[in-house]
Amino acid sequence: MNRLTPLPTIMVAPNGARRGKADHPALPITIAETIATARACHAAGAGALHAHVRDAEGAHVLDAGLYAELIAEMKQAIPALPVQITTEAAGVFTPADQRALLRQITPEAVSIALVEMLADGDHAAARRCYHSLAEAGVAVQHILYDAEQLHWLVKEIAAGTIPDTNLTVLYVLGRYNKGQISAPDDLSPFLAMAKDLGLTPDWAVCAFGTAETACLAVAHALGGKIRVGFENNLHMADGSIAADNAARVAEVARLIR
Template identity: 30%
Template structure:
């Protein structure tokens, strides 16, 4: 299989998340039809992977397996995007429900490498849970994206790989989630420190800046050869006082930054090569 071009850029879109309510942000895609429409627009704008949180009929976060499966199926039928399900769900979801996310058979899943303070809440990811979820991803042939909220998570990733070996597909892709209150700051020095500490087995990395750190993190990642995750899960304004109207706007902005950095958004097929799918 040919290698992915060196100047290509993986743009992942995270369109919904679990924190923002539909009432507070009516343009947030929360139904399956809205997610499919968003996915199509974002694929056309340059996204190659979609990071999915699912909502129920009342627009509340849910990990109901039937809803997850229906969403995965709809996205696969309508787009070529790599479909990644969040195993984080909401910070209030029990660990047992989060393990069952893989029953929906996504292409990829998020796998957060440690517990972190998350605003006023705690995002719980104890070591035994991380190990169980990782082994389950290997058994189910689902490619994990290791989410790193702090430098301790980078160290934990090395420990996990040393203990259980490489993921399904043999590639190791990570995403730095930066700027969460309680996690690492969304700054270039923090990203430099995180990348410098990555285990040698890591084959690709991306970065996500939350809120006002979106652009600083994106620019730092591009300057270091990393990839990008953008979307309304992570930021709801284009600039102070200017709301985001659609996820495609954020993907288009990322593609524009990529062009300025002489990077080309990769296709979903190239993303599959990059991730070992």
């Protein structure tokens, strides 16, 4: 069984695809910075790393070589902290690019946005990708941006595009919009839809904006897991700017204790 099946209670997402040093000087860009951040976040209570890699200019890339380097160095530096890579398109990469990444590397875990992987309508290629991951024992987390995408997920499972095993999802509250503030009530449609569909996935939540902590507290109280970090929010619960990702992890770790 994969170490990310089931999900850890807290996963840290320290950088994402869009923010850089101009947004916060402690946001990790290089592999060395990501490992140092991961070490501090693990000490603060994180059970896994949601990892993005960046090129020499700091841009988000789907680069198998960089991911392999990060994973290898993480295993040496912090062997107890599993790594989840991502296929996030970030408005740049195609479904074919995402599938190509996953042919070049077999990670321990990967997050895949349903709406991005199926954007080209090539269900046969998507099926090969998802089933290859399942056969290799890769823990796939399905990223869902609204409740209706749960219905879509069920449809694709029924069609055989996605294997019906170890179903793991991330409910995303909000978007990459300037001034976005998600609210705990944003979670309700996801939970209601899952109940209507008879789904009982291993679920987690991430939330954009300054109400991230409140959203994560509600998710945990309702039985969900937490993804926290600078990918989605730079603020502490009191509205102040967090010193670093470890401060965000420590705050939610204290909250759930």
